[in-house]
Amino acid sequence: MVHHVPITIGNEHFTVTCAGIDLGCFDFVLGVDFLRTLGPILWNFDTLTMTFWHLGRRVRCEGMGGTSPAP
Template sequence: RLRITVANGDRLRCHALARDVPISIGGEHFSITCAGIDLGCFDFILGVDFLRTLGPILWDFDALLMTFWRLGRRIRWDRLGGAAPAVPHLQLAAASQEAEHPLLDPLLQQHSD
């Protein structure tokens, strides 16, 4: 009966919970808790609970870059495993085609720039 609140405010049903799951990101090893939810087109999302464990983070969303300190070392993640991003408003427009939010399309059109 666990529900997870996602970025848009929706609360999704959690199908399963796995604790102490070992993952490796950019050569750094972590142990995380994973919640099984339907993410649509995403395989995996690192949530606030995980990001909070990294401490202060410097983000550059134009370069898709994040840096933080871990165990006395500066860690830099730069587009790990990802392709070059599409234009943000095109991503939003594409996402809105599949969404169940009828007000999203007019809002995207209004702010297309």
């Protein structure tokens, strides 16, 4: 376990605790311990987005491979 690891996602900076696990093709997985620190999260699995508040700002993260909602 490594504590207080600084990471940047988009323009947002966070500090996480990491556990070394061989995950094959994945570089990094953010789990429930990290997600819990974000507070309430609005998920949209159609567009693969999550929206939350961080340091007083609304943050929207977009995943890869999402589909656009129907018009």
